Amino acid sequence: MSDLQKKMTRRxxxxxxAAAGAAFxxxxxxxxxxxxxxxxxxxxxxxxxxxxxxxxxxxxMRYARLLALxxxxxxxxxxxxxxxxxxxxxxxxxxxxxxxxxxxxxxICTPPHWHALMSVMAAKAGKDVWCEKPMSRTIAEGRVVADxxxxxxxxxxxxxxxxxxxxxxxxxxxxxxxxxxxxHRLLGWxxxxxxxxxxxxxxxxxxxxxxxxxxxxxPAHLDYDMWLGPAPRKPYHPARVHGRFRGxxxxxxxxxxxxxxxxxDPVQYIMGKDDTGPVEVEADAPLQHPDAVGLWRRVxxxxxxGCELVLDGENRDKNAAFIEGPExxxxxGFRCTVPHLKTKLxxxxxxxxxxxxxxxxxxxxxxxALNEQNxxxxxxxxxxxxxxxxxxxxxxxxxxxxxxxxxxxxxxxIEQPMRYPWHL
Numbered sequence: 001m002s003d004l005q006k007k008m009t010r011r012x013x014x015x016x017x018a019a020a021g022a023a024f025x026x027x028x029x030x031x032x033x034x035x036x037x038x039x040x041x042x043x044x045x046x047x048x049x050x051x052x053x054x055x056x057x058x059x060x061m062r063y064a065r066l067l068a069l070x071x072x073x074x075x076x077x078x079x080x081x082x083x084x085x086x087x088x089x090x091x092x093x094x095x096x097x098x099x100x101x102x103x104x105x106x107x108i109c110t111p112p113h114w115h116a117l118m119s120v121m122a123a124k125a126g127k128d129v130w131c132e133k134p135m136s137r138t139i140a141e142g143r144v145v146a147d148x149x150x151x152x153x154x155x156x157x158x159x160x161x162x163x164x165x166x167x168x169x170x171x172x173x174x175x176x177x178x179x180x181x182x183x184h185r186l187l188g189w190x191x192x193x194x195x196x197x198x199x200x201x202x203x204x205x206x207x208x209x210x211x212x213x214x215x216x217x218x219p220a221h222l223d224y225d226m227w228l229g230p231a232p233r234k235p236y237h238p239a240r241v242h243g244r245f246r247g248x249x250x251x252x253x254x255x256x257x258x259x260x261x262x263x264x265d266p267v268q269y270i271m272g273k274d275d276t277g278p279v280e281v282e283a284d285a286p287l288q289h290p291d292a293v294g295l296w297r298r299v300x301x302x303x304x305x306g307c308e309l310v311l312d313g314e315n316r317d318k319n320a321a322f323i324e325g326p327e328x329x330x331x332x333g334f335r336c337t338v339p340h341l342k343t344k345l346x347x348x349x350x351x352x353x354x355x356x357x358x359x360x361x362x363x364x365x366x367x368x369a370l371n372e373q374n375x376x377x378x379x380x381x382x383x384x385x386x387x388x389x390x391x392x393x394x395x396x397x398x399x400x401x402x403x404x405x406x407x408x409x410x411x412x413x414i415e416q417p418m419r420y421p422w423h424l
Contacts, residue, residue, distance in 0.1 A: 043064065043065045044063060044064035044065070044104050044105065044359060044362060044363070045064055045065050045066075045067045045102055045103050045104045045105070046061075046064040046065070046066055046067065046103065046104065046105040046106065046107060046130075047066070047067055047068035047069070047070065047097045047100070047103045047105075047106050047107070048066065048068070048069050048070070048080070048106075048107045048109055049070045049071075049094045049097060049106055049107065049108050049109065049110060049118060050070070050071060050108065050109035050110035050111075050114075050132075051069055051070070051071035051073070051076040051077050051079070051080035051081075051109070052071075052073075052076055052109065052110075052242060052243070053243065054109050054132055055080055055107070055109040056080070058107045058109055058130070058159075059080075063357075063358060063359030064104065064105055064359060064362075066084065066088055067087065067088060067089065067100070067102065067103055068088065068089050068090075068091060068097050068100065068103060069081055069084070069088060069089075069090055069091070070090070070091040070092070070093070070094050070096075070097050071092070072092060072222060072223040072224075072226045072227045073221060073222045073223075073227070073242075074092075074221040074222075075221050076242075077090050077092070078090075092223060092226075093226070094118060094121075095121070098121060098122055098125040098127065099125070101126075103127060104127065104128060104362065105127060105128045105129070105130060105362065106118070106122045106127045106128075106129055106130070107130045107131075107132075108122070108129065108130070108131040108132060109132050110132070111227075111245050111246075111251045111252060112132075112134050112136070112137045112251060112252045112257060113137050113229065113230060113231045113250060113251045113252070114229055114230070115131055115132065115134070115135060115136055115137065115141075115145075116135075116136040116137065116138075116141035116142065116144060116145050116424060117141075117229070117230055117418070117422060117424060118131075119131050119135075119145045119148075119149070119156070120144060120145055120148045120424055122154075123148050123149050123152050123154040123156075124148070124152065127154070128154050128155040128156065128362050129149070129154060129155075129156045129157075130156075130157050130159065130358065131156070131157070131158055131159065132158075132159045133158055133159055133160050133261040133262065133379070134252075134253075134257055134258075134260065134261045134379050134382050134383075135158050135261065135372075135375045135376060135379040136376070136379055136383070137251070137252065137253075137257075137383075137416075138383060138413070138414060138415065138416050139380050139383045139384070139402055139414045139415075140402075140414050140415035140416075141424065142375075142376040142379050142380060142383070143376060143402055144424045145372055145376065146372040146373050146375075146376040149371075149372040150372060150373070153365070155358075155361050155362045155365065155366075155367070155368060155371075156368065156371050156372040156375070157358050157361075157368040157369075157370055157371065157375075158261065158265075158370050158375040158379075160261055160262045160265055160370065161370070162175055162262065162265065162266040163175055163265055163266045163269040163354075163369065163370055164354050164356045164369045164370065165356060168199075168266050169199040169200050169201070169262075169263065170198055170199035170200060170332045170333070171199065171322065171332060171333065171334055172332070172333040172334050173334040175266045175269065175270060176350065176351055177334070177342075177345055178270050178323070178330065178334070179269060179270045179272075179351050180345050180348060180350055180351055181330065181336075181338075181341060181345060182270055182271065182272065182323065183272065183351060184348050185325075186327070186328065186338055186341060186344060186345075187323060187324070187325030187326075187327055187328040187329065187330065187338065188325035188326035188327035188328065189305075189306075189307075189325060189326070190303075190305055190306035190307040190308070190325070191271065191307050191308075191323055191324065191325040192307070192308040192309075192310065192323070192324045192325075193267050193270070193271065193307075193308070193309050193310070193322065193323050194310045194312060194317050194320040194321065194322060194323075194324075195263050195264070195267060195309070195310070195311050195312065195322075196310075196312035196315055196316070196317050196318070196320060197312065197314075197315025197318070198315070198318060198320075198332050199263070199322070199332065201259075201263055201311070201312065201313075201315075202255075202312070202313055202314070202315050203255065203259060204254070204255030204258055204259050205254070205255040205256065205295070205296070205313045206255070206295065207246055207247055207254045207255040207258065207293070208247050208254065208292065208293055208294055208295060209239070209244075209247030209248045209254075209289070209291065209292025209293045209294075210239045210247065210292060211289055211291065211292045213235070213237040213239055213240070214237070215235035215236060215237060216235075216236055216237050216238065217236070218236045222241070224236050224241070227241055228419065229419070229422055230418035230419050230422035230423075231250045231251060231418075231419060232250055232419055233419060234250065234291075246258050246293070247292055247293050248291060248292060248293060249290070249291065249292075249293060249386075249390070250291070252293075253293060253382065253383075253386040254293035254294075256296070256311075256313075256382060256385060256386065256389075257293075257382060257386065260311075260381070260382040260385070261375075261378055261379055261382055264309075264311075264378050264381045264382060265370065265374070265375065265378035267309060267378075267381075268374070268377055268378040268381065269374070269378075270323070271303075271307060271309075273303065273307075273377070274373070274374040274377055274378075275373075275377065276303070276304075276377070276399045276400075277303075277377060277380050277381065277384070277397060277399035277402075278301035278302055278303050278309065278381070278384065278397060278399070279302060279303060279304045279396060279397055279398070279399065280300075280301065280302040280394065280395075280396055280397070281299065281300070281301050281302075281384045281385065281387075281388045281394065281395050281397060282299070282300050282388060282393075282394035282395070283296060283298070283299045283300075283385065283388035283389045283392070284296070284297040284298040284299075285297055285298075285389045285392065287392060288389060288390050288392070295313075296313050296389045297313050297314045297316075298310070298311065298312060298313060298314065298316070299311040299313070299385045299388060299389065301381065301384070301385075309381070311385060328341075354369035355367060355368055355369050356368075356369050380399075380402070383414075384397060386413075387404070387410055387413045387414070390413060391407075391409060391410050391413070395407055395410050402414070
């Protein structure tokens with residue numbers, strides 16, 4: 001069989017697999033190429049959807065060849081295309097990117113109100129997904145993403161990494177030894193975790209939306225209707241789009257929505273709560289505007305086994321331990337009141353290994369360390385905090401059903417409708 005025939009056979013397989021939907025897993029072209037498949041036509045390929053500021057961190061990745069850039073703003077698209085080869089095509093509509101059979105992976109770098117919808121559509125188009133945080137704007141959207149990715153056999157990662165690499169904010173150590181200490185109950189049980197300003201947690205908590213916006217003309221370079229997508233139709237104002245969109249509930253949740261999953265995903269992993277969530281949530285915050293995100297002071301979450309998680313938005317607990325148990329405390333810089341903690345850790349089994357190479361996960365079809373399931377659970381912490389802040393009263397949460405108990409108003413924030421014709 002000639003090289004051309006082989007390539008046509010591979011492409012025919014991919015097209016048929018995409019049409020088959022959930023019947024079986026679509027295998028990347030790099031796997032189909034067999035041993036030595038390193039030619040450009042056999043490399044993993046990717047596209048970036050959303051060309052704002054955060055997309056710049058997705059450019060210098062060598063695990064896959066970049067084929068496409070997409071954005072609804074012509075200026076953002078042109079700026080991100082600078083320095084790229086002519087092989088990198090530009091698009092205004094992400095659906096055209098998903099139609100390309102030669103794209104293996106999509107990087108979703110849009111505002112959060114698009115994350116779930118694009119992740120699901122990409123998975124159904126036979127793509128693997130690398131998605132920016134937060135994973136979803138609502139809890140129900142996150143559940144649809146997790147179930148769809150799993151049922152279609154796609155590979156997914158969320159773009160935060162502290163559970164498996166780098167030093168965790170302010171702790172002076174990667175997360176692994178902290179997880180190890182908690183896993184072996186060296187602080188006792190239950191534990192209390194306080195995420196506060198000493199670890200930089202209040203970095204963006206002053207991010208608020210403006211109210212009483214006066215409608216402005218939509219710039220010619222921006223497809224505003226497509227930017228809104230599934231979000232409610234609101235008159236255009238520059239404060240609503242690009243870097244300032246995080247100040248509005250329709251698109252995100254302020255600094256908590258922007259940065260929360262960076263901090264809370266490692267905490268969820270440290271506590272061993274990847275398959276559950278809190279049962280009680282209460283927030284200390286001023287009355288919130290229905291459209292614009294406001295400030296908040298404190299959120300407290302309690303789990304069924306007595307463990308607690310405190311989000312200190314005011315940096316009130318400057319001297320609080322990061323983790324406190326009945327038999328010891330761990331402070332910033334990995335200082336610990338448990339005698340000879342590091343010596344004890346050397347004698348204990350380490351946490352289970354994780355798949356931390358996304359390219360390898362795609363090639364081998366192995367679930368990534370921070371995948372659709374555990375990312376949904378840690379994003380749920382962010383979304384529960386947002387709900388408690390917005391409604392201004394304590395809530396009881398059922399982590400198995402993923403519903404708030406006896407509170408219709410709060411549950412309406414779990415599952416919010418999308419603007420026609422967009423739907424999950």
